[in-house]
Amino acid sequence: MDDLDILVQSHLFSGIEPNDIEKMLICLSAMRKEYEKGEMVVCEGDSVNDIGIILKGSARSTKLSITGKQIIVSLHYPGGYTAILTAASGKRKCPMSVQALESLAVLFIPVRNVLSRCKKLCIAHEQLLLNFFDSIAERALELHDRNDCLIMPTIRDKVLTYLTKVCHESKARIVRIPFNREAMAGYLNVDRSALSRELAQMKRDGLIDFYKNKFELL
Template sequence: MQREVSRNNLESLCQSRLFTGIAPDDIPQMLKCLSATRKEYAKDEMVVREGDYVDDVGIILQGSAQSTKLNVKGKQIIVSLHYPGGYTAVLTAASRGRRCPMSVQAIEPLEVLFIPIQNILSRCTKLCMGHEQLLGNLFDSIAERALELHDRNDCLIMPTIRDKVLTYLTRVMRDAGTETFTIPFDREAMAEYLDVDRSALSRELAWMKRDGLIEFCRNEFRLLSKAVEKDIH
């Protein structure tokens, strides 16, 4: 690596599913065996461009990023957000030879740790105790990422803006475990994520508030009982 792992970066790696079950004290030595490298990105800088070949698993150490792609009309769509402990293009890295179907861009100053996928898949020559655990964790990480994309697809296949919004907000509420929760998007980003027009989204949110389905202030939302009953039925 370019330098020793800082305490904050080590905490981010411990949050990553890739290092689940591996003692924090063992991680720095494992990173040396895996030939991991760290890279910094400025705000708005591209980490991966749509169509790139990706051979490394990228783990966010500090900052946040977003995965985006262009639809057939050339409009940018937000696919997902990435925070410390999360991944960049892990599915593409594991697919061997496929081009990345989306771009990854820094939302703010970003640090990413890159580990060559081949070094994770290959048998460790130094017989590190955690390498087998790491390999199993990689498959868990791939499944986790695939399910995240499945959750977003649940929103996209809904026929109306209202249904898209309710599907998304219900999932966030369940993940948060509270009726009142904060979403990670402003209105423009929320419209991109749901693949709808921003003005149409703003109108629909106002109508949903009028109809007693939701309450909101900026990006803090509350699903009312009427909306929860609609989702159940």
């Protein structure tokens, strides 16, 4: 799948013809940049002036707690964004870091070019602007879902909240999550050993079944 295919499927360019997207990328001064595994795309505290759309690979957003513990906030895949809320906010600094989990390609679009009135008054740009605000709302709701896991009082509640959300999105009872145990513990902000113990107990209680990162809600 090439870059244009990813952009056609992305929320930002929804409803815009491929030929129009190619023309708009020039008008918007879009720039493609590649990163190696482990390289930082955005660091916590950075100013962000561009909308980043992932074209290839995956990344994760993380945040350091006051104790220095790294908490996984979200994962990003092709078609997804990097720090879109910070880019839209204007002068606010990015509250989290974005790091490449593998070889990564990101398309950066200056947010001012998205918000500026198109000189050609093209309908496609109007659609782009509508999609941009829609994407901001979508990202905010994703973080709201993430917060639902964090505010749960017990590890069991956190696991069930997360798995229920993933199963609902996948419309399936059996899902493969994008985490190993260490990453899952980081995402739920719990101790890894405690998480493993609780997963085993939940399996014995007949709530879930799992093998590695494949889970079934019973």
